[in-house]
Amino acid sequence: MELNKKEIASQLKEAANLLDVLAEDEFRAKAYMNAARQIEGFDGDILILLKENRLTDIRGVGKTVAAEIAYLKTQEALPILEELYVKVPEGVRDLFRVSGLGSKKISALWQNGIASLEGLIEAAGDGRIAALKGFGAKSADKFAEAAKFATEAKRRMRLNIAETLSNAISSVLQERLPELKLEPAGEYRRCCETVGSLEFVVSGVSQDALNSASADIGEKLSLTDEGLTLELEGRLVNFSLVAPEQFATALLYKTGNNSYLEGLEEKAKELGFELSYEGLFKDGSRIKTNAEADLFAALGLEPILPELREEKHPEPINVIELKDIHGQIHNHSSWSDAVHSIREMVAACRNAGFTYLAMADHSRTSYYANGLSIDRVYEQAKEIAEIRQELADEGSDFELLHGIEVDIMTDGSLDYPDEVLKILDYTVVSVHQNFTLSKEDQTRRIIKAVEHPLAKILAHPTGRLLLRRPEYDVDLDQIIDTCAATGTIIEINANPYRLDLDWRWVKKAKAKGCQFSINPDAHHVDGFNDLKYGVMMARKAGLSKEDVVNTAATAKDFLARLKP
Ligand SMILES: [Zn+2]
Ligand SMILES: [Zn+2]
Known part of the structure; x- marks a missing residue:
């Protein structure tokens, strides 16, 4: 655990919520919630106050709560949480993961014997929730949906977490067992956007050696990176230990998916082979395969990339690679809600070997993200012009584009008048509020925005x-059709929290003639690294570099691929 303002506030809020659920001491619950809010909004260095035992300097933090927080100097959790965890069972605490459920409702559910996510789904199904005071049939359905989402979320991890964990586990094991042969498999190898369990195929060591080395993983990881221990909790990690001659087929089978394997088995059979987890055989004798490539070669088939193995008969295609991308599009600076100045973003982007950077700070309606007023758009244009001059003076070819991430208003209009939009090099348009419109209204809203000639991405x-x-309720088929008809580029947002548009829809959109931009939506110079996750999604969707506009070699060529 990393101790900071956010972590302290989140523990205090959890305590307040659990106190509320117990409904024993309303005053105490309020004191914790109030302290959490004050600490969240506190501008100074909270760790210094904590060290000097001066937390009560913050308005709204009383002596009792301050004494409670002081324990975090030496332990992971507030003592009150340990006490509350005993009183409020884990299943009831899980109900806080259900969007729309607050402590009052959770308390009511618990009193009626509904004490877990599964319990909630079941009770919604048999009409018990609908019959509860303050709920009703409509909200019962909504909570059941949200509980299903929460159940799924609880047992899965995002791709970037899977990657960090997988790399850490591999390196700990390789160091402990130098003779070990190890490959990650499963959903992580297929670059799925979320991963249920980490699968490894291993060979070259004994089961005992593997057991004792893997028992160390948790401990070793906590030594190198405290954050990882938390992520490890409750995550499934599976090792399949196989004989060396079985490694290639075991890797193939552990990678999946099932329908792809079924298709491949059928093909192998047609060709007179027998393919299974155990190996590849012809006329009862084993065909030697050291790697997956040998398997495909023996079968006389084109190899299929792991990320494309999501259907029975995928086509071998030349998919886009990270190195094909030359420009970083849709990025934020300290002008709105990001960490670095435009100059710092330019420097980092140049160092990373890209040839152009396209900024897109937030527009005025995203006031919580410090969105730009019209005056500030013009001021920013001046700064961009200055930076371009500096680059030219240096003799650099690096190009900087001025764009804005323009909010799509509820009625589908854009957040600035056309005369402001016209001074920009390009725009990305997006929905940041009113997620709960009806499907018809949300669809109409986005279609209207996409039809605007100045809405480029x-x-x-x-x-x-x-x-x-979850995604907001919207008719994606209609939106994709409109993007195709108007030449509006669809973003594949590379932030591992988003990976939006989903690759399955990207595949459909490509078939309808759409083009894409893979964008990091960076709010920090480190955000540029997220581009790789967006490229993974593009590969899963079977995109080639021709489908992606920021593979253009120069900013001018990139702009030429946007709608006129
Ligand atoms: Zn956005
Ligand atoms: Zn953004």
């Missing part, structure tokens, strides 16, 4: 946050 088209917030 539709950003994060469904608003989903993986494992956190």
Whole structure:
């Protein structure tokens, strides 16, 4: 655990919520919630106050709560939480993951014997929730949906977490067992946007050696990176230990998916082979395969990339690679809600070997993200002109584009008048508020925005946050049709929380003639690294570099691929 303002506030809020659920001491619950809010909004260095035992300097933090927080200097959790965890069972605490459920409702559910996510889904199904005071049939359905989402989210991890964990586990094991042969498999190898369990195929060591080394993983990881221990909790990690001659087929089978394997088995049979987890055989004798490539070669088939193995008969295609991308599009600076200045973003982007950077700070309606007023758009244009001059003076070819991430208003209009939009090099347009419109209204809203000639790229088209917030209700077929008809580019947002538009829809949109931009939506110079996740999704969707506009070699060529 990393101790900071956010972590302290989140523990205090949890305590307040659990106190509320118990409904024993309303005053105490309020004191914790109030302290959490004050700490969240506190501008100074909270760790210094904590160290000097001066937390009560913050308005709204009383002596009792301050004493409670002081324990975090030496332990992971507030003592009150340990006490509350005993009183409020885990299943009831899980109900806080259901969007729309607050402590009052959770308390009511618990009193009626509904004490887990599964319990909630079941009770919604048999009409018990609808019969509860303050609920009703409509909200019962809504909570059941949200509980299903929460159940799924609880047992899965985002791709970037899977990657961090997988790399850490591999390196700990390789160090402990130098003779070990290890490959990650499963959903992580197929670059799925979320991963249920980490699968490894291993060979070259004994089961005992593997057991004792893997028992160390948790401990070793906590030594190198405290954050990882938390992520490890409750995550499934599976090792399949196989004989060396079985490694290639075991890797193939552990990678999946099932329908792809079924298709491949059928093909192998047609060709007179027998393919299974155990190996590849012809006329009863084993065909030697050291790697997956040998398997495909023996069968006389084109190899299929793991990320494309999502259907029975995928086509071998030349998919886009990270190195094909030359420009970083849709990025934020300290002008709105990001960390670095435009100059710092330019420097980082140049160092990373890209040839152009396209900024897109928030527009005025996103006031919580410090969105730009019309005056500030013009001021920013001046700064961009200055930076371009500096680059030219240096003799650099690096190009900087001025864009804005323009909010799509509820009625589908854009957040600035056309004369403001016209001074920009390009725009990304996106929905940031009013997620709960009806499907018809949300669809109409986005279609109207996409039809605007100055809306060049539709950003994060469904608003989903993986494992956190489902997509808003919208008719994607209609939106994709409109993008295709108007030449509006569809974003593949590369932030591992988003990966939006979903690759399955990207595949459909490509078939309808759409073009895409893979964008990091960076709010920090490190955000540029997220581009790789967007490229993984593009590969899963079977995109080639021709389908992606920011593979253009120069900013001018990139702009030429946007609608006129
Ligand atoms: Zn956005
Ligand atoms: Zn953005």
